[in-house]
Amino acid sequence: MSLDSPKEPAIELVGIDKKFGTVHANKNINLTVAKGSIHGIIGENGAGKSTLMSILYGFYQADHGEIRISGKPVTIRDSQAAIAAGIGMVHQHFMLVENFTVLENVMLGAEGGQLLAKGVASARKELKRLEDDYGLEVDPDSVIEELPVGSQQRVEILKALYRGAEILILDEPTGVLTPPEADHLFKVLRVLRDQGKTIILITHKLREIMAITDTVSVMRRGEMVATRKTAETTVEELAELMVGRRVLLRVEKGAANPGAVLMSVRNLTVRDSRGVTMVDNVSFDVRAGEIVGIAGVAGNGQSELLEAIAGIRKPSAGEIFIDGKPVAGVDPAGLRELGLAHIPEDRHHMGLVLKFEEYENSILGYHRDAKYGRGPFLDLDAMRRDAEEKIGKYDIRPPNPRLRTANFSGGNQQKIVVAREIERDPKMLIIGQPTRGVDIGAIEFIHKRIIEMRDAGKAVLLVSVELDEIRSLSDRILVMFAGKIVGEKSSEAGEQTLGLMMAGIAA
Amino acid sequence: MSTVSVPLPAWINYGLIPLLNLILAFFFSGLVVWAIGESPFEALQLLLIGALGRGEGIGFTLFYTTSFIFTGLSVAVAIHAGLFNIGSEGQAYLGGLGAALVALAMDRYVPWYVTMPFAVIGAALFGAACAAIPAWLQAKRGSHIVITTIMFNFIVSSLMNYMLVRLLIVPGKMAPETRTFLPGGQLPKLDWLIAMFGGKLGAAPLNFSFLIALIMCFLVWVLIWRTKLGYEMRTLGISPTAASYAGIRYSKIVMITMLISGGLAGMMALNPVMGASARLQIEFVGGAGFVGIAVSLMGRNHPAGIILAALLFGILYQGGAELSFDMPSITRDMIVVIQGMVILFAGALEYMLRPVIVRAYQQFTGK
Ligand SMILES: Nc1ncnc2c1ncn2[C@@H]1O[C@H](COP(=O)(O)OP(=O)(O)OP(=O)(O)O)[C@@H](O)[C@H]1O
Ligand SMILES: [Mg+2]
Numbered sequence: 001m002s003l004d005s006p007k008e009p010a011i012e013l014v015g016i017d018k019k020f021g022t023v024h025a026n027k028n029i030n031l032t033v034a035k036g037s038i039h040g041i042i043g044e045n046g047a048g049k050s051t052l053m054s055i056l057y058g059f060y061q062a063d064h065g066e067i068r069i070s071g072k073p074v075t076i077r078d079s080q081a082a083i084a085a086g087i088g089m090v091h092q093h094f095m096l097v098e099n100f101t102v103l104e105n106v107m108l109g110a111e112g113g114q115l116l117a118k119g120v121a122s123a124r125k126e127l128k129r130l131e132d133d134y135g136l137e138v139d140p141d142s143v144i145e146e147l148p149v150g151s152q153q154r155v156e157i158l159k160a161l162y163r164g165a166e167i168l169i170l171d172e173p174t175g176v177l178t179p180p181e182a183d184h185l186f187k188v189l190r191v192l193r194d195q196g197k198t199i200i201l202i203t204h205k206l207r208e209i210m211a212i213t214d215t216v217s218v219m220r221r222g223e224m225v226a227t228r229k230t231a232e233t234t235v236e237e238l239a240e241l242m243v244g245r246r247v248l249l250r251v252e253k254g255a256a257n258p259g260a261v262l263m264s265v266r267n268l269t270v271r272d273s274r275g276v277t278m279v280d281n282v283s284f285d286v287r288a289g290e291i292v293g294i295a296g297v298a299g300n301g302q303s304e305l306l307e308a309i310a311g312i313r314k315p316s317a318g319e320i321f322i323d324g325k326p327v328a329g330v331d332p333a334g335l336r337e338l339g340l341a342h343i344p345e346d347r348h349h350m351g352l353v354l355k356f357e358e359y360e361n362s363i364l365g366y367h368r369d370a371k372y373g374r375g376p377f378l379d380l381d382a383m384r385r386d387a388e389e390k391i392g393k394y395d396i397r398p399p400n401p402r403l404r405t406a407n408f409s410g411g412n413q414q415k416i417v418v419a420r421e422i423e424r425d426p427k428m429l430i431i432g433q434p435t436r437g438v439d440i441g442a443i444e445f446i447h448k449r450i451i452e453m454r455d456a457g458k459a460v461l462l463v464s465v466e467l468d469e470i471r472s473l474s475d476r477i478l479v480m481f482a483g484k485i486v487g488e489k490s491s492e493a494g495e496q497t498l499g500l501m502m503a504g505i506a507a
Numbered sequence: 508m509s510t511v512s513v514p515l516p517a518w519i520n521y522g523l524i525p526l527l528n529l530i531l532a533f534f535f536s537g538l539v540v541w542a543i544g545e546s547p548f549e550a551l552q553l554l555l556i557g558a559l560g561r562g563e564g565i566g567f568t569l570f571y572t573t574s575f576i577f578t579g580l581s582v583a584v585a586i587h588a589g590l591f592n593i594g595s596e597g598q599a600y601l602g603g604l605g606a607a608l609v610a611l612a613m614d615r616y617v618p619w620y621v622t623m624p625f626a627v628i629g630a631a632l633f634g635a636a637c638a639a640i641p642a643w644l645q646a647k648r649g650s651h652i653v654i655t656t657i658m659f660n661f662i663v664s665s666l667m668n669y670m671l672v673r674l675l676i677v678p679g680k681m682a683p684e685t686r687t688f689l690p691g692g693q694l695p696k697l698d699w700l701i702a703m704f705g706g707k708l709g710a711a712p713l714n715f716s717f718l719i720a721l722i723m724c725f726l727v728w729v730l731i732w733r734t735k736l737g738y739e740m741r742t743l744g745i746s747p748t749a750a751s752y753a754g755i756r757y758s759k760i761v762m763i764t765m766l767i768s769g770g771l772a773g774m775m776a777l778n779p780v781m782g783a784s785a786r787l788q789i790e791f792v793g794g795a796g797f798v799g800i801a802v803s804l805m806g807r808n809h810p811a812g813i814i815l816a817a818l819l820f821g822i823l824y825q826g827g828a829e830l831s832f833d834m835p836s837i838t839r840d841m842i843v844v845i846q847g848m849v850i851l852f853a854g855a856l857e858y859m860l861r862p863v864i865v866r867a868y869q870q871f872t873g874k
Contacts, residue, residue, distance in 0.1 A: 061869055312751050333754025342752070350752040355745050360738070365753040367738050376734045 009071070010035040010167055010198035011056070016065035018051055020407070023398050025051040027222040029065070033167075033215075038189060038199045040209040040230070043219030043242055044439040045411025046397045049202050052219070053169050057089045058082040069167075088160025089169045092176075092410075092437075093348075094152050096144045102155050103127060103140040106162050123162075130161050134191050148299070150181030157188065167198045172410070174208060175437050178297045178465060186212050204411075204439050206235045218242055243441040251447040254455070256475040259288035262459035263309075263340075263428050268318035268328075270304045278304040280483035281318070286428070286459040291450065293474025293491075294463045297502050301483040302463045303345060306432050309461070310342040311335045312350075322428065336365060341421040345432025345463065351417040352405050359387035359401035362420050390419040394445070410437040415446075422449050429453055430461045435469060447473060467495060467502075515861075515868060521812075525805070525853060527860055529819075532852040536845040543841075545834055557829025558822040562706020564829065566697075566713040570783065571795075572814075572821030573713070574599075576720040577775035578799025579817050580727050581634075581768045583808040585652075587731055588764040589744035594641060594656025595772035596796025597663035598634040602773025603780045604670060605633030607685055607787035610780075614692025622692055626781055627719065627774060634773015635766040637663055642765030646758035652765070660796075671789050685787045694782040714782030716774075723771060724810035730767070740764055772796060804854040816853075823849065 011033040018026040025048045033039045041049050054060045056067060058076040066073055069085050076082050082089070096105050107123045127140055136154045144152060153173060160168055170189075174182040189199055189212060201213060209216050210230060217227040218241040226241050239247040263286040270279035278301045286292045296302050307313040309320055311332040320328045322338050332342070344350040352361050363372050363383055371386070373379035387401040394415045396408070405413060414437065421429065434450065435443045450473060454460050464470050470477055477489045479501040487501050537547030558568045578595045585592035592598075609629040613622045641655035671683040694715040698708045731737040743750040743760050750757065779791045798820055805819070806812030827842030852859075 310752070311754070331754050331756065332752060336754065344752055346748075349746065349748040351749070353742055353746045353749045356741075364742070364749065367735055367753070373735065376736060378733055378735055378738060380733070 008035050009033060010069070011200075012066075012068040012071075013052070013056070014066040014068065016052065016055060016062045016067075018048075018055060018060060018062050024222050026055070026062070029219075029224045031217060031224060031227075033198060033200060035070070035198050036193060036196045037214040038193050038201060038212055040213035040216035041200060041202045041219065042204070042206070042209060042216060042238060044221075044441055045415075045437075046221075046409040047219040047242075047439075048222045049219055050171055050409065053089070053171055053200065053202065056082070057087060057169060083163050083165070086164060086166035087169065088157075088163060088165025088167065090153065090156045090160065090171070090173055092172050094156055096152060096155060096159075098145040099143060101141050101143055102138050102147075102158075105144060105155055106140075106159050110163055126162065127158065130158055133195065134161070135188055148181070149176050150178065150184060153177070153181075153185065154188070165197075167200070168192065169200045169202075171202045172204065172437055173201070174203060174205065176298075178299075179467070180297075182208070204437065204443075206238055206440065209238065210235060220244060239440055242439065247440050248444050249440070250472050251444065251451060253451045253473075256290045256454065258290040258475070259457060261285045262288050262323060263461065264321045265305075265309065266319045266321070268305070268308060268320065269316050270301070270308045270313060271316045272304065278483055279308065279315075282480075282483075282485050283318075284478055284485060286461050288427075288459050289454055289457045290475045291454050291460040291462055291473050293470040293477045294461070294480055295467060295470045295477055295498055295502055296463075296465070296480035298465045300480050300502075302480055303432065305480070306342070306345065306430055306461075306463055309430055310340070310344070332365065333368070336424075336426075339427030341424055341426035341429045343417055343421050343429070343431040343434055345436070347413055347417050347436075352413060354404075354406040356405055357402050358391075358396075358405055358408065358416060359384045361405050361416055362387040362390055362401070364420065366420070366424065390416075390423055393423075394419040411439050411442050414438050415442060418446055418449065422453065426458065428459045428461075430463075432463045433465065434462070435464075435466070467498060471495070471498070515865065519864060519868065521807070524857075524860060524864060527864075528853040528857065529849070531860075532845075532848040535852075536848045539841070539844060539848075540837065543836055545836055550830060550834060550837065553833050554826035554830045555822075556826075557833070558826030561709075562701045562704075563709035563711045564825060565706060566701055566708045566711025567828075568818070568821040568825040569717055570711060570713045570778065570821075571824040572817045573717045573720045573778045573782075574775050574795040575798050575802045575817035575820050576724065576813060577778070578772055578796050579802030579806060579813040580720075580723055580799075580810065581772035581775075581796075582799045582803035583806070583810075583813060584727060584731070584740075584771060585764055585768040586803060586808050587737070587744050588740040588760055589747070590645070590761065590764060590768070591653050592638065592656055592765065592768050592772075593653055593800065594638060594659050594769070594796070595775075595799045596792055596794070597656070597660035598637040598769040598772035599775040599792045599796050600660075600667055601637040601663050602630040602634035603776035603787050603791055604667065605629035605631070605773060606776045606780050607675070607688075610688045610692030611685060614689040617691055619691055619693055619695060623694065623715070626692075626777060630773040630776050631770035632773070634771070634776075635769040637773070638765040638769025639762075642762050642769075645765075646761040664790075668789065671787065675787065683789045688781065688785045692781065693785045694777065696782075712779075712783035714778065716778040716782045719774065719777065721814075723774065724814060727771070728810045736763065772799070801850045801854050804857075805850075819849070820846070 009032045013029055013031040016026050016029040029052060043049050051060065055062045058078045058081050067076060074085050076085060103124060106127055124140060131137055136158055138151050138154050173185060177185060193199055203209060213230045215227060216230050218225050218238065220242060266283050268279055268282045269277060272278050282305065294302055304313060308315045311330055315328050319326050322340060327335060348354060372383050384401050391399045391401060396412050396415045434446050450460060462473055471491055474491050477491060477493060478485050479487050479498060481502060481504040489498065540547045540550045558564055578599060581595045582592055606626045606629055609626040610622060613625060637659060641652055641659055644650040644655050645652040675685045676683055677686050696708055697713045697717060701708045739755045739760055742753060742755055775795060780787050802813055802816040802820060805816035823846050831837050831839055831842055
């Protein structure tokens with residue numbers, strides 16, 4: 001065999017079709033994934049990537065079509081069948097038992113036999129072997145909730161491998177990781193591939209696609225529109241294939257025109273429920289017409305800072321001023337009345353009630369407004385009309401205000417939150433991770449809106465772990481490390497400098 | 508696991524699955540009846556005829572249904588805000604005191620329809636008062652509402668014993684109960700309702716509070732799905748973190764919800780106290796508060812479902828009473844077993860059949 005002859009396929013999907021009511025999520029999809037390769041899948045929010053993978057993993061059944069594993073047709077009724085066929089999935093929201101140890105989680109459901117002791121010993125040995133083989137080091141005896149996200153994800157991978165997975169599906173695995181954690185993950189994935197495992201990687205970050213995949217397939221509106229060898233394509237081509245038009249990968253913005261100070265934070269200290277200091281004596285100002293970015297590795301106090309400013313968390317010391325008025329202790333409803341809008345970093349637990357229909361979420365926090373009903377009553381028609389307007393303006397798909405929010409794809413959920421907060425036309429906007437899990441077209445859109453807010457004279461405070469995002473949007477950058485602001489840079493500061501500051505090495 | 512996420516059409520979710528659960532419950536009850544040597548079919552027939560056969564039976568069935576609607580609504584309102592109110596029993600009991608005090612004070616002077624609104628308010632206020640302390644403890648101190656509401660059932664029970672034995676008892680009488688209310692303190696029977704269908708109410712105690720219960724169903728529906736308060740309750744019930752993000756105050760919603768829940772439970776007392784016996788008696792609630800938990804669960808916490816589930820339990824209560832009368836080998840305890848089966852299959856094991864049905868549905872639709 002010559003070197004570049006196609007390897008035998010690990011997975012073939014033939015004519016996969018899936019509808020959810022009127023939404024045609026997968027249209028006659030054909031996909032071949034070579035054994036021992038890393039295959040990327042990209043596509044806009046709602047293109048149908050997660051649906052396709054859910055079909056492969058047995059969460060959904062396709063309406064039509066066939067799945068072949070190593071050439072043999074299989075029916076995958078549920079996740080047990082998927083595991084039996086050698087398919088493992090690393091979910092974006094980890095399915096781990098938080099107060100179990102790593103070992104217990106890995107064994108769970110695969111204990112083998114009635115007596116635990118024997119199983120534990122052999123599981124420990126097997127786990128050790130897997131960790132050594134693939135460079136997946138985690139302490140088998142540490143408790144999940146005490147591990148950083150990156151390690152928790154490694155446990156998910158170990159769990160799949162322990163069950164004999166030959167094929168690993170990762171759906172947006174890097175969304176929650178810090179850059180060093182993501183690098184580590186990619187190292188692991190390369191080792192896995194070199195040992196013959198097959199990997200399917202879904203991500204919105206084209207940089208990651210270029211860095212690690214061998215082949216990449218592009219989905220658009222339920223269809224598989226292209227497959228390319230990664231070495232033979234470019235970021236620009238992929239972006240265009242995904243969106244169907246040229247995309248600005250970096251937003252253009254004019255010079256800022258800062259006005260009066262709208263928001264200031266003075267000596268703010270925030271402790272978490274265990275009494276650990278998360279924000280340590282932080283002070284800064286945000287002016288009208290500027291975007292202040294807070295850079296930092298996740299977990300250095302940014303989330304707590306945002307929550308304190310948004311009135312969700314009580315600061316233990318210090319003051320926050322809005323328009324010169326002290327507001328520490330004012331609740332989120334009161335702050336909204338003062339013109340503060342908040343796009344929270346955790347849309348699943350804060351920004352949205354996933355079980356609500358879309359239109360119910362599009363008023364969350366503003367539901368007392370007379371616009372949505374007189375006196376104590378809600379005016380559902382007004383709510384739905386309002387929701388439809390936002391759906392149109394922000395191109396939220398599917399355009400159905402009656403759909404349960406959980407059934408929207410991740411990026412579209414984010415647009416629901418962004419639309420709600422920006423359309424209020426607030427005076428100040430605080431934003432956490434505005435584009436987590438959002439496709440490049442939507443990133444461009446959201447970034448444009450944020451810059452429009454700035455140009456309209458709003459004060460914008462932006463927290464993101466994406467250094468690129470911070471650098472391309474912010475007019476000033478504050479770097480946070482271990483709860484403190486360790487320095488301020490202009491937006492021209494180099495990635496290197498900022499990276500060192502974020503690691504707490506240089507100021 | 509995986510079948511959980513498969514969506515099923517509404518007629519399967521709300522029609523077929525509950526029906527199959529009910530059939531299973533009756534099947535196992537039938538086995539029990541058969542095991543003690545009686546014919547299950549005959550028993551079922553007796554039960555249904557007893558509950559629905561004549562106007563009087565229907566009157567009794569709807570009388571029980573009325574009580575269960577109130578307590579079912581009480582439980583459901585709390586569940587929508589994420590609170591599990593186990594105290595409807597005690598709240599209803601104390602509600603009886605509120606209704607009785609109003610009736611005793613007014614029955615001499617005014618006709619029933621003047622007394623009624625005050626009695627509704629009195630019953631609701633006393634029921635709400637009984638829920639207020641557990642609510643406050645949950646809101647401000649984090650004491651778990653399940654524990655505190657259970658404890659209040661006992662406290663109320665002792666308090667009512669004291670009230671009835673020491674204070675409200677008719678001097679010279681043995682029974683711990685108040686005097687009989689005059690017509691101005693009674694709710695009229697609904698003879699005309701049964702007569703509309705050509706039946707006779709007879710001695711059955713079906714009374715005006717049935718209509719109050721139906722009105723409350725409508726009001727609860729409006730509250731939960733058409734008001735801003737209901738929106739805040741549902742937000743808190745589903746996602747406390749989203750509620751705090753939205754500026755929904757936890758302690759405020761917990762307090763209001765529990766007051767409404769306790770008020771609804773309290774109103775249940777109107778039915779037995781002012782509608783049936785025309786006096787306040789000891790232990791008049793008789794477990795209706797606990798049945799309300801099952802009714803709410805079976806009715807998916809929706810007023811329409813609660814009416815149906817309350818009716819089912821009404822049929823079981825009335826039909827069961829007739830059955831044990833006609834078949835002496837089937838004791839009251841056996842009836843409790845049958846009710847337990849319904850709760851087990853239709854409430855607790857509600858989702859047992861779902862995976863099977865999902866498979867069948869997928870086969871059937873060729874997916
Ligand atoms: N259970 C469901 N019921 C109804 N519609 C659904 C359901 N699951 C997904 N959809 C719809 O199917 C389409 C495809 O969704 P999917 O989650 O596969 O997108 P995706 O490509 O993974 O997007 P993202 O990048 O945002 O995660 C979307 O329009 C979504 O709203
Ligand atoms: Mg997805």
